[in-house]
Amino acid sequence: MPVHLLIVYDDFGRNMTPLAQAIEEGASGVTGTTVQRRLVQDSTADDMLAADAVILGSPNFSGISGRLKSWLDSDPMEVLWEGQPMRGKVGAAFVAGRSRNAGQEFTLLALLHVLWGYGMLVVGVPWSDLMLASSSYYGAAASRQLQEEDLAQARLLGERVARVAQRLYGAGEARL
Amino acid sequence: MPVHLLIVYDDFGRNMTPLAQAIEEGASGVTGTTVQRRLVQDSTADDMLAADAVILGSPNFSGISGRLKSWLDSDPMEVLWEGQPMRGKVGAAFVAGRSRNAGQEFTLLALLHVLWGYGMLVVGVPWSDLMLASSSYYGAAASRQLQEEDLAQARLLGERVARVAQRLYGAGEARL
Amino acid sequence: MPVHLLIVYDDFGRNMTPLAQAIEEGASGVTGTTVQRRLVQDSTADDMLAADAVILGSPNFSGISGRLKSWLDSDPMEVLWEGQPMRGKVGAAFVAGRSRNAGQEFTLLALLHVLWGYGMLVVGVPWSDLMLASSSYYGAAASRQLQEEDLAQARLLGERVARVAQRLYGAGEARL
Amino acid sequence: MPVHLLIVYDDFGRNMTPLAQAIEEGASGVTGTTVQRRLVQDSTADDMLAADAVILGSPNFSGISGRLKSWLDSDPMEVLWEGQPMRGKVGAAFVAGRSRNAGQEFTLLALLHVLWGYGMLVVGVPWSDLMLASSSYYGAAASRQLQEEDLAQARLLGERVARVAQRLYGAGEARL
DSSP: OOEEEEEEEOOOSSSHHHHHHHHHHHHHTSTTEEEEEEEGGGOOHHHHHHOSEEEEEEEOSSSSOHHHHHHHHSGGGGGGTTTOTTTTOEEEEEEEESSSSSSHHHHHHHHHHHHHHTTOEEOOOOOOGGGGTSOOTTSEEEESSOOHHHHHHHHHHHHHHHHHHHHHHTTOOOOO | OOEEEEEEEOOOSSSHHHHHHHHHHHHHTSTTEEEEEEEGGGOOHHHHHHOSEEEEEEEOSSSSOHHHHHHHHSGGGGGGTTTOTTTTOEEEEEEEESSSSSSHHHHHHHHHHHHHHTTOEEOOOOOOGGGGTSOOTTSEEEESSOOHHHHHHHHHHHHHHHHHHHHHHTTOOOOO | OOEEEEEEEOOOSSSHHHHHHHHHHHHHTSTTEEEEEEEGGGOOHHHHHHOSEEEEEEEOSSSSOHHHHHHHHSGGGGGGTTTOTTTTOEEEEEEEESSSSSSHHHHHHHHHHHHHHTTOEEOOOOOOGGGGTSOOTTSEEEESSOOHHHHHHHHHHHHHHHHHHHHHHTTOOOOO | OOEEEEEEEOOOSSSHHHHHHHHHHHHHTSTTEEEEEEEGGGOOHHHHHHOSEEEEEEEOSSSSOHHHHHHHHSGGGGGGTTTOTTTTOEEEEEEEESSSSSSHHHHHHHHHHHHHHTTOEEOOOOOOGGGGTSOOTTSEEEESSOOHHHHHHHHHHHHHHHHHHHHHHTTOOOOO
16 A cells, blocks of 8 residues: 655755655655655645645745645645644654754754654654764755755655654554 | 834734733833824835834734734835945844734744844843743733733833933934 | 554653653553663663653753763764664654743653654543643643642543553554 | 843854954943853853843754754753743844855754744844845854954854843843
8 A cells, every 4th residue: 555745845946846745756766656746836735634644844934835834734635633634644844044053953843843743653764974074964955056965855855754754654454 | 313113013912012012102201302103004115214213013923913024025125235234233123923822923024034034233121020921032022812911021122222322412413 | 463652751850750750650660561761771672662651751941851862863873864773763852940931841842753753653641620730631741840730630641551551562562 | 231141152163253242342332231242161050040131153064063952952051941030131143154055044944943942032134235246144154264353243143132131121021
């Protein structure tokens, strides 16, 4: 039984889509995983309900972008709170910004905060030497010029989320 | 020369307006302070530019509400980044939520993050025994049932922001 | 093959131990789980290495207590960074403080930050009506007077971490 | 009447002292400011009490270093809570780490959290193009190789804290 992973993001700026594609690539490489990549304006509560894992992406707007946050707060999304249907799903986050140390971490934390509110299990990227050049253990990140290391971390994040979701739900087990 | 304090907030729920009114009351009691209290849908970039101090309020939506964040991110507000016209102004934050320890602090931090992004100076509420029942040193807060201690902390926050703004800019000094 | 869960905490104040005991109780109820509850001064890197899941607890000292943080930063614990032996283990956090909205959330985030740094998978408590009276989706929490709801959330956190660890590693699977 | 600024920091790693020196340099350039730069192991509660402004610095240890946090939590420092003698003083923070987007922001937030707990007024660095290469609006930061932009931001932070402290307390005014 395939595990389904959803990537939802606000594509403001030039780095969000390449990061999302790298996450998709990483997740797609895990056998038994289907991946859907969606811009926030094309995403629905049903997409969220259908997924076993969700990776949220926001550009750094001193936190989550108003566009993404308004979607998360919108009326059709309220169903994700009632009865906690997202509970136990796997979640992760990614971010892109212009600057260094000026909100990327905070935006990732803000995205993870939303996933926790849903009762999801949060996955990041373990420390490696890639982190000397690129992203956070909170998720994938890019600053200004996209670097090869940023894409490598994004692929790793996608792969890792897919592996965790497989392990938890690949045999059709009940939600945790 | 009077110092001008702006309170901008999203009034979702029943506790945001009472908190905002208490902040207004506290600030108005400081001689030489004019206070404007505005719902976010009625606020403009010009209101922000005209203020010496700004207190932002959001209901706890696992962070800043989409309505307030979208306003902060909107095109007319971009002028607040260019040339950093908010630099050196005094800022603070308030929040109301249903639960305890489930996002109030994080929402306050998210609001303060925006104020820092503008280059503002951030003011909170010093520790006192009121904090055993009510709000954070990050700002004013209410959970579920509004308590008298919540209003007391909100008045104190308003008064404190007004006093700091007076000391910094009451004689018409240049922005820091 | 039993899954092993470690609870490590700084027992400053009167509420940390009751919370830790409730977490232990919740985890112990999950078949096939062994639970070890340890004060930080009695804990070693080997305890961490032997565990499939770790729940860290700190009193609210405007963040993690110096006692717990110094242990985490101490030389014998460096082995937890090299080679990332904690990677893929399950983690969670708990906190107790005197006040409301004055650092409990932040202390939980600070503890989770350490777990992420280790590459662990982070588990919280899903939203429920218990949260109107008690703790955060980030973990278990108590403010001042310990409430029955705080203990219920702590038991739930322990149970949930044990269930996730069972699902991931109960059959002796490789670390994720 | 001179304003007195204290820099207290944990000098782990090679970048903390250069950042602290740059902050000292920036602050010393503001007429009427005396600056004291101290390693945490040589600092006392009396140093804190004597200062009008305090800039705390920590290496990124997935948050504040245990060494600095243990000092902040130590018995002799408790006097800083009782009666809130630090209330209204000016505060800021700096950090150095090896990686990018992997705890620098969080460590700055953790330091600011402590300053807020004391009731201090928090100052950061306004946005500028320097931030494309270097540090956060939360404070000064360096990642791995120290860059000239990091030192420029650190000098700016020192200067800004000194200017705010001068404006607030340079004529011997009462604490806010």
